[in-house]
Amino acid sequence: MPSVSQTIRVKVLFFGRLKEIVGHAEESLEFSDAATIEQLFAHFATRSPELAKFRSSLVASCNQEFAAWNTPLHSGDEVAFLPPVSGG
Amino acid sequence: MSTPLHDDIYKLMREPIDLAALARHVRAPEDGAVVTFDGFVRNQSHNRPTLYLDYEAYESMALAKMREIGAQLHEKYRIHRVAIVHRLGRLEIGETSVFIAVSAPHRAAAFDACRFAIDTLKRTVPIWKKEYFEDGAVWADGELPPAPAATPRAKRAS
Numbered sequence: 296m297p298s299v300s301q302t303i304r305v306k307v308l309f310f311g312r313l314k315e316i317v318g319h320a321e322e323s324l325e326f327s328d329a330a331t332i333e334q335l336f337a338h339f340a341t342r343s344p345e346l347a348k349f350r351s352s353l354v355a356s357c358n359q360e361f362a363a364w365n366t367p368l369h370s371g372d373e374v375a376f377l378p379p380v381s382g383g
Numbered sequence: 384m385s386t387p388l389h390d391d392i393y394k395l396m397r398e399p400i401d402l403a404a405l406a407r408h409v410r411a412p413e414d415g416a417v418v419t420f421d422g423f424v425r426n427q428s429h430n431r432p433t434l435y436l437d438y439e440a441y442e443s444m445a446l447a448k449m450r451e452i453g454a455q456l457h458e459k460y461r462i463h464r465v466a467i468v469h470r471l472g473r474l475e476i477g478e479t480s481v482f483i484a485v486s487a488p489h490r491a492a493a494f495d496a497c498r499f500a501i502d503t504l505k506r507t508v509p510i511w512k513k514e515y516f517e518d519g520a521v522w523a524d525g526e527l528p529p530a531p532a533a534t535p536r537a538k539r540a541s
Contacts, residue, residue, distance in 0.1 A: 310441055311511040312522045354530040356509070359444040361530040375441055375509075379525030382438070382445075382469060382510025383422050383481050383501060 303328045303370035307335065311378040313353070316345045332357065332374055333364040339376075353378060389457060392466040393449045395442055400468050400479050409464035409486040418493040420501045422481040424474050428523070434515045438471045438480060441509040445469070448508045452500050460496040462487040467500060469510060480512075 302325045309317045317339065326335060332355045340347040355362050356375045368374070392408060402421060410417050424436050453465045466484040474480055483500045487493035505526060512523045 308441065310439065310509065311513075352527060354528050356441075356444060359441075359447050361528055363531040363533050365533050375444070377441065377509050377528070378511065378522065379527045380505070380507070380509055381512045381523040381525030382440070382508050383505040 301328045302326065303330075303368060303372075305335070305368050305370070306373045307339070308373065308375040310375065313346065313349065313376050313378055316349075317343055326368060328368070328370070330368050331364065332362060332366045332368065335368060335374060336364075336376065349378065389453075389464055391453050391464055392468065393446060393453060394468045395440055395445060395471055396468060397470070397472045400470055400482050402479060402482055405466040405468060405482055405484045409466050409484045411463060411486060413488065414463050414486040415488050416490040416493045417484055417486045418490070418497040419485075420481070420483040420497050421479055422501065423479045424476050426476045428514050428516075431516050433476065434517065435476065436474045436480070437513045437515065437520075438469070438474065439511055439513075440469070440471055442471075445508050445510055449504065452503050452507075455503070456485065456496045456500060459499065460485075460487070460492040461489070462492050462496045465496070465500070467504065469504075469508070471510075 304323060304325050307322045309320055314320050354377050355364060356377060357366050358373055392405065406417055406419055427433055449467045453467060456462055456465055463486040469481045483497055485493045485496045507528045513520050514523050
């Protein structure tokens, strides 16, 4: 089916226990340009099923701002998956 | 956001925090009070002896969120200067992990702002600590920062 869909490149960061599950802190990947943060997470959860358990106790950020799961991705975005914070 | 520069300090660091220098920094002749918060490593967690802690941060975002807290303090309270510094890496028992200093002409604003700063930091700044015990290590229970429910992000007009 003909489509004008392009691929975009996003940077993805993992912190805390998520980093331990995924095995690294940072990854750059290409994705379809209609994708959302939710779909990006699903991509990683397929690869590392352990991640899926944490979906309800995570927040996402996009370009250093907390972001809703339905936020659409744009090329160059820096997305991070953040476990509950415990600074202080 | 047009936050004026207040000669504040917002910092993440791996070396010990110089508490006295920060308290001195925020203090000025026009002020009458400095309130500080010194958060340091406790020797136990839920009655289990702690060996040490290891802190990590999403550094660029953590700094941005710390500056946001500072901007909120200046909006909400009649204060003068703010210093918010958080330590990263391995911290031993008794070492300061977070230090906040707020100066103001009068004490009430300094107390209120300092309290608001540490409470907000603990809920919204992306920093994590791992607690090490004799028999293993765990990521500390934390707080889930409030995130937008289902709205597209505000900053990008489509």
